[in-house]
Amino acid sequence: MYPARLQALIDALRALPGVGRKSAQRMAFQLLEHDRQAARTLAQSLEAALESLRRCVDCRMFSDADRCPICRSQRRDRSVMCVVESPADLVAVEQGAEYSGLYFVLHGRLSPLDGVGPEEVGLPRLAERLAEDSLQEVIIATGSTVEGEATAHYVGELARAAGVSVTRIAQGVPMGGELEYVDAGTLSHAFRGRQTL
Amino acid sequence: MYPARLQALIDALRALPGVGRKSAQRMAFQLLEHDRQAARTLAQSLEAALESLRRCVDCRMFSDADRCPICRSQRRDRSVMCVVESPADLVAVEQGAEYSGLYFVLHGRLSPLDGVGPEEVGLPRLAERLAEDSLQEVIIATGSTVEGEATAHYVGELARAAGVSVTRIAQGVPMGGELEYVDAGTLSHAFRGRQTL
Numbered sequence: 254m255y256p257a258r259l260q261a262l263i264d265a266l267r268a269l270p271g272v273g274r275k276s277a278q279r280m281a282f283q284l285l286e287h288d289r290q291a292a293r294t295l296a297q298s299l300e301a302a303l304e305s306l307r308r309c310v311d312c313r314m315f316s317d318a319d320r321c322p323i324c325r326s327q328r329r330d331r332s333v334m335c336v337v338e339s340p341a342d343l344v345a346v347e348q349g350a351e352y353s354g355l356y357f358v359l360h361g362r363l364s365p366l367d368g369v370g371p372e373e374v375g376l377p378r379l380a381e382r383l384a385e386d387s388l389q390e391v392i393i394a395t396g397s398t399v400e401g402e403a404t405a406h407y408v409g410e411l412a413r414a415a416g417v418s419v420t421r422i423a424q425g426v427p428m429g430g431e432l433e434y435v436d437a438g439t440l441s442h443a444f445r446g447r448q449t450l
Numbered sequence: 451m452y453p454a455r456l457q458a459l460i461d462a463l464r465a466l467p468g469v470g471r472k473s474a475q476r477m478a479f480q481l482l483e484h485d486r487q488a489a490r491t492l493a494q495s496l497e498a499a500l501e502s503l504r505r506c507v508d509c510r511m512f513s514d515a516d517r518c519p520i521c522r523s524q525r526r527d528r529s530v531m532c533v534v535e536s537p538a539d540l541v542a543v544e545q546g547a548e549y550s551g552l553y554f555v556l557h558g559r560l561s562p563l564d565g566v567g568p569e570e571v572g573l574p575r576l577a578e579r580l581a582e583d584s585l586q587e588v589i590i591a592t593g594s595t596v597e598g599e600a601t602a603h604y605v606g607e608l609a610r611a612a613g614v615s616v617t618r619i620a621q622g623v624p625m626g627g628e629l630e631y632v633d634a635g636t637l638s639h640a641f642r643g644r645q646t647l
Contacts, residue, residue, distance in 0.1 A: 254541045256514040258499045265495040266466075268488035270480045276468060278538055283467045284496070285503055285512065286557055291465035296496035298462040299481070299489050302455045306482055315482065317453040341475055344451045360483055 259285070311382065313358040313375050315340050323347075323356060330354045332389040334382065336408050338362050338396060346394060354392075357382060362395060362404040374404070376411065383415035394422045397442075456482070508579065510555040510572050512537050520544075520553060527551045529586040531579065533605055535559050535593060543591060551589075554579060559597040560604055571601065573608065580612035591619045594639075 255263065259281060266277035284292035308314065309321035316322075323329060333354035337343050343356050359374040371377070382388070391412040395401040405421055412419045425443035426435050435443075452460065456478060463474035481489035505511065506518035513519075520526060530551035534540050540553050556571040568574070579585070588609040592598040602618055609616045622640035623632050632640075 254544055255537070256503060256512055256518075258495070258502050258514055259512050262495040262499040265488070265492040268481075268485060268492065269463075269477045271473060271476070279468070280466045281499070282537060284465075285499060288465060289500060291462070292496050292500055295462040295465065296493045296500070298455070298459040299493035299496075302459040302478070302482060303486060303489055303493070305455050306453060315453055315456050317455055321453075340452070340479060347451055 308358075308360075312356045313360060313378070314343055314356060328353070331385075331387040333392060334388055334390070335392045335394050336379070337394050338401065338404070342394065342396075352392075359395070359404065362398075362400040363407055364400050371407070376407070379408070380411055380415065383412055383417050388417055390418050390420060392420050392422065397424055505555075505557075509553045510557060510575065511540055511553060525550070528584040530589060531585055531587070532589045532591050533576070534591050535598065535601070539591065539593075549589075556592070556601065559592060559595075559601040561597050568604070573604070576605070577608055577612065580609055580614050585614055587615050587617060589617050589619060594621055 254260075262281045262284075263274075263277045266272055266280050267274065269277075272280070284295075305317045306315050307317075307319075309316040309324055310319050311324040312321060314321045314323070318325075330353050334357055335343075335346060335352060335354060336357045336359065337346060338359050338361065340358055340360075343358055346352055346356075357375070357379050361369050361374050363369060363371065363374060383391070391408070393405045393408050395405045395408070409419045409421070423446055424439070425446055426432065426439065432440065451457075459478045459481075460471075460474045463469055463477050464471065466474075469477070481492075502514045503512050504514075504516075506513040506521055507516050508521040509518060511518045511520070515522075527550050531554055532540075532543060532549060532551060533554045533556065534543060535556050535558065537555055537557075540555055543549055543553075554572070554576050558566050558571045560566060560568065560571060580588070588605070590602045590605050592602045592605070606616045606618070620643055621636070622643055623629065623636065629637065
């Protein structure tokens with residue numbers, strides 16, 4: 254029903270996560286009717302990102318150079334490395350925690366049933382990094398999901414095998430969280446992880 | 451925190467309707483990590499659509515030629531014209547109703563407070579179309595919202611002034627709708643629009 258190129262645009266927009274037929278249609282109309290400049294900017298940003306972005310050879314974070322600014326920096330603490338699932342997690346740690354060490358981005362979590370094994374999350378490269386002399390501690394900051402925990406366990410084994418000490422970020426009641434509304438699993442973790450005052 | 455070109459891509463994706471910071475980030479990662487081909491296709495579709503799509507000079511539907519296939523067709527009934535708010539509405543009528551006349555797409559609805567006046571929804575062009583000899587009936591199929599009704603009223607006045615008969619699509623209980631769950635306004639319309647069996 255639509256002109257071929259409009260239909261092609263709608264189909265292309267549907268490839269975005271969380272975008273169905275109706276949303277894709279609405280996006281296409283918005284771009285073509287009211288926001289042609291935004292459409293042009295989006296097309297150019299996509300081309301530019303595809304052309305220049307790759308993964309940092311050391312930490313696998315998105316980077317526009319072979320090594321990302323954090324891995325290149327002389328001011329980071331090279332004795333500690335934080336392992337996260339995604340680039341967004343790295344940014345969250347970088348913005349929220351007072352952390353100045355290195356990172357390793359898995360780009361996923363182990364999930365054999367979905368075909369995501371050690372290779373896919375970059376564990377061979379992580380093993381190489383773990384062998385570096387300067388490294389003393391690995392902080393595992395994968396999510397508290399089943400796969401996140403399994404990944405944490407596997408990474409922990411790798412690090413121990415390399416003679417590096419391993420820690421896991423604390424699980425417990427979130428800041429400002431009222432006990433009443435915290436789920437049982439979290440509360441159970443919070444009790445097991447209790448600390449001496 | 452992100453490389454400049456990744457940040458630029460995230461910002462560009464935020465221009466899409468209904469996409470906030472987190473969604474834009476998720477979309478950018480998905481495209482760059484798992485779906486580079488989709489990203490390339492999207493960039494090319496945007497460029498192609500921007501370059502070739504315009505509005506049909508007769509009905510204002512998106513078209514890749516000056517006149518859209520419906521306006522060019524010899525098999526459409528040129529005595530009747532359906533006025534709709536958006537290209538998506540045209541497609542809905544075309545797929546759902548047994549309608550074979552012409553269309554006019556407003557690309558919006560009158561909303562003076564938002565700066566959308568008669569010019570913006572193409573009423574000067576509609577007035578020209580209404581003056582065509584072949585035209586006998588205008589079916590107004592704008593939405594049942596306050597602005598949709600106001601627009602319908604305005605278009606109706608225009609058509610009457612041009613000596614063309616005007617109808618409005620029926621408002622009432624939707625197919626398969628149970629009276630119990632139909633809102634009061636719809637029910638009231640359904641009673642006022644009752645038809646002799």
